[in-house]
Amino acid sequence: MDTLIEIQNLTKHFGSLTAVNGISFTVQRGEVLGFLGPNGAGKSTTMKMITGFLTPTSGSIQVAGHSVQSDAISAQENIGYLPEGAPLYPDMTPASLLRFVAAIRGMTGATMRERIEQVVAQVHVESVLHQSVETLSKGYKRRVGLALAILNDPEVLVLDEPTDGLDPNQKHEVRELIREMSQNKAIVLSTHILEEVDAVCTRAIVIDRGTIVADGTPSALRARAEHHNVVHLTVRGSDRPLEADLRALANVASVDRLADSNGNTAFAIKPINRVDIVGAVSDLARTNQWEIEGLVAQPGRLDELFREVTASDVGSPPLETTASEQVTA
Ligand SMILES: Nc1ncnc2c1ncn2[C@@H]1O[C@H](COP(=O)(O)OP(=O)(O)OP(=O)(O)O)[C@@H](O)[C@H]1O
Ligand SMILES: [Mg+2]
Numbered sequence: 001m002d003t004l005i006e007i008q009n010l011t012k013h014f015g016s017l018t019a020v021n022g023i024s025f026t027v028q029r030g031e032v033l034g035f036l037g038p039n040g041a042g043k044s045t046t047m048k049m050i051t052g053f054l055t056p057t058s059g060s061i062q063v064a065g066h067s068v069q070s071d072a073i074s075a076q077e078n079i080g081y082l083p084e085g086a087p088l089y090p091d092m093t094p095a096s097l098l099r100f101v102a103a104i105r106g107m108t109g110a111t112m113r114e115r116i117e118q119v120v121a122q123v124h125v126e127s128v129l130h131q132s133v134e135t136l137s138k139g140y141k142r143r144v145g146l147a148l149a150i151l152n153d154p155e156v157l158v159l160d161e162p163t164d165g166l167d168p169n170q171k172h173e174v175r176e177l178i179r180e181m182s183q184n185k186a187i188v189l190s191t192h193i194l195e196e197v198d199a200v201c202t203r204a205i206v207i208d209r210g211t212i213v214a215d216g217t218p219s220a221l222r223a224r225a226e227h228h229n230v231v232h233l234t235v236r237g238s239d240r241p242l243e244a245d246l247r248a249l250a251n252v253a254s255v256d257r258l259a260d261s262n263g264n265t266a267f268a269i270k271p272i273n274r275v276d277i278v279g280a281v282s283d284l285a286r287t288n289q290w291e292i293e294g295l296v297a298q299p300g301r302l303d304e305l306f307r308e309v310t311a312s313d314v315g316s317p318p319l320e321t322t323a324s325e326q327v328t329a
Helices: 043-050 072-077 094-104 109-123 138-150 168-184 194-200 218-222 243-247 278-287 302-309 323-328
Strands: 003-014 017-028 032-036 058-063 079-082 156-160 186-190 203-208 211-216 231-236 252-261 264-271 292-297
Touching: 003 043, 003 186, 017 043, 017 058, 017 186, 017 211, 032 043, 032 168, 032 194, 043 058, 043 156, 043 186, 058 072, 072 079, 079 138, 094 109, 094 138, 109 138, 109 168, 138 156, 138 168, 156 168, 168 186, 168 194, 194 302, 203 218, 203 302, 211 218, 211 302, 218 302, 231 278, 243 252, 243 264, 243 278, 278 292
Parallel strands: 032 186, 032 203, 079 156, 156 186
Antiparallel strands: 003 017, 003 058, 203 211, 231 264, 231 292, 252 264
8 A cells, every 4th residue: 555645643723623633544656545524523623634734733744654743744745635625826817827837846947837837727727827817716726726736747635625616617627636536546535515525535534623533435435324125115006005114124113104106106125234135125025916016226425424423513403204305315
């Protein structure tokens, strides 16, 4: 395994506030790790510490084998960072900013020109290259920030909400770009868009109040969601009274009648402990010669898992199992 980021017991206090509370994880080459979590969870603070912009209160961070605390310059040479917001020099143009950062990164002459041309094409900022940054729209500022982050083709990318403010086409392109670049890099990104996790992340960490509350592949996280393996069964014929038979099956926790439609009767059958019951339901239907119109086990949803593991969003209601929710699941 090729570990590019290694974080141990990382903690950050701001006065009496503990923004990051003893988190540990590693990121391998080829991984795209998504940070999820409510506002104020500590995602940006963690990213700022990885990139050396904030000093940890305690704990250690290694990037590409270099300690961020004791050898920040070597670590930073291997990191491209897109900070949250768009903190760019307002009176510079994207062209001059790119040249400035390329020079800091040690590029000169034709190498510099070619590399700038390449990233400009990748993030589509050709049309605004000679316009001052302060006059750019939010999405274009984001694109310029991304161009700067990837300019020296670093092994580690830390992208704080990379698609925030981008239009749908550009969101799609940036996700494609992240996927393309991910093969040879370790990429950490934060996002509030859960579909982005499916689109680009090989793994996600959910952070809540400075601690890691879930860590796994998108499908492993889904498997922890309350409705994972809930079976939706649709049987031909209106008003079929099949609940008692379904409820009598082993490992069935509850059976909910869903709204009838098209002359069919539908049920949501929830297993105990998310176990797989689709085979048992199918056998029961066959034995009783029910005419099955649909039989599908729900994968579970990331938004559901997110709500289950993050408690800081005190305004949100407790998760309930309602038939209507399951229909749309
Ligand atoms: N420089 C600072 N001084 C004091 N408190 C800070 C500072 N920076 C961040 N915080 C606090 O630390 C906590 C974590 O903030 P952080 O920006 O890491 O959250 P986040 O997970 O990135 O949230 P969001 O989803 O809103 O971007 C918040 O309570 C925030 O107010
Ligand atoms: Mg943030």
